[in-house]
Amino acid sequence: MTTTRRRWRIPGGRVRLGWLGLAPFAAYLAVFFVLPSVLVLFSAFRRVDPDTGVHSFTLQNWSDSLHGAYLKGLENSIQLAAVTAVISAVLGLVLAYAISTSRRPFFKQLVSTSSAVLANFGGLPLAFLFVAVLGSAGVLTSTVQSLFGLSLQDDLHFSLFSIRGVELVYLYFLIPLMVLVITPALEGIRPQWREAAENLGATGWQYWRWVAAPVLLPNVLGSTVLLFCGSLSAFATASALTNGTLAIVPLQIDTAVSGNVLVGQENLAAALALNMIVIVVPLTLIYQLLQKRTTTWLR
């Protein structure tokens, strides 16, 4: 080791050049992550005068992004994310518990891999999967039509391309995500705790109410926050499903930048993106905090 150390030093100097080995990593992230992020913040507050071409600072984009159709989009987004996060947190927790009590490693492996596929890499294919099932010519749609003479659209008031439909599809990747993130916590519960509680005369309900729930609660809340963020920032599924017409923030960003390039639309998109970041960043911090609380008990 000593021979190596010497090679990293300037002869006679005390400066170690080994730190420079971290420079490529730092530079790469600076250019391809920090710079774009900062530019979003910057251009959210910029405007170009359409006549003179002069750039200046303004709060107009930000104010626009919180009014009219964009305010509605933000409300829709938050509502969509909240509804899907809560439903998938509850269902995912129940499912994860049912799976974690299994004793077959192969089954668990299968569930964990399949959940990872759906939760992380599903996005776009899932949209088409559901079009095939519940779209206007979908398998279930035509089955219901021929069996019961009911139209999903007209009689049951369900459309895959509305916000309800998008919620349904989001559950398909959010529930597996919940299973993925909550399983380690469930497996961290010691059987000894249950035995101790039962020896002290606790009923099943009492064990869950006073022992398991308090230990799991921070993790469940944290996971719900994580699902909320995942649902809020999802783009591919909603974009492919509704062809970009649903009024939610990610799709509005896409429309703003890739439609006919009107002056100032890029800045408006930056303001919309900034709104998302402003919501997601604090929530992620909360998630981290809740995770830390949990790890005190579950390791």
Added chain:
Amino acid sequence: MVAVTSVAAGSANPPEVVTSRASRRRLRPWRGLILAVAALYFVGPVLAAFWFSIHNSHTGIDFHAYTGFFSAQGFGTAFRMSLLLGLATVLITLILMVPTMLLVHLRYPRARAWVETFSLLPLVIPPVALVVGVRDIISFTGEDRFLGTPVATVMNFLQGNQPWLLSLLYVVMALPFTYRALDAGLRGSSVTTLVEAARNLGASWPVVVWRVVLPTLRTSVLNAGLLAFALVLGEYTMAKILNFSPFPVWLARFGDTDGQLQVGLSLLSLALTWVLLLTIAGVAGRAPGTARFPFRRRTS
């Protein structure tokens, strides 16, 4: 985007949930019901979609969705683009991250917290927001004042027929996955000892990396590579908003012409990702010192 999973939790498996015999008996019917409903919800749409892709009320059953896609217009170009982007992403990731993490692991443990934080940060900014900043960079470097300068040449190259720019961005998007895969490998191996031994025997650094580090870490390097590759094959958001047409974007656009083909290819791409991830799980299961179930978020 927040959906990260950790590859190989590193430490030993936590104890499984074992319930007492009485409660196990009480639990059983409920468990069966829950698993059955879940299976119906998750497998049902896949089967229905498969039926949709092979059945047509006019022509009956045919498998053109699974046999005809090679000749579908634009498929070759788009898929080739995705494959090349995937390979480039994997290559850049490994060239960037293996030396960095090795250096942190061997020499600068104090820098580890920083590298970890920055590697996981891309989870925080949604891709759909980050890409707006990327568009700013593109439009800024496209201004007249850069005409004829190296900046314009580089940017043109990155946005040419093969949009390498996407690879550069995908490296960042995949970083949380690849960092965890490599980190788990480094923690679970005796790479420090091996590197010192090799250095004492007079091996140069390139030889150490090529003949000692990479073989030792082959499992986690493979994991990192496969995860990055899987991510690129399915990535839609950035490619769409930056107006490039790799496979996922082509799949979304082509849908208007042939719905069955679109659904068939969707199923195939899900299956491909599934096989890639099963490979990771299989490899991780056999390697010593790694967890059996690698797709977990690390809680500690």
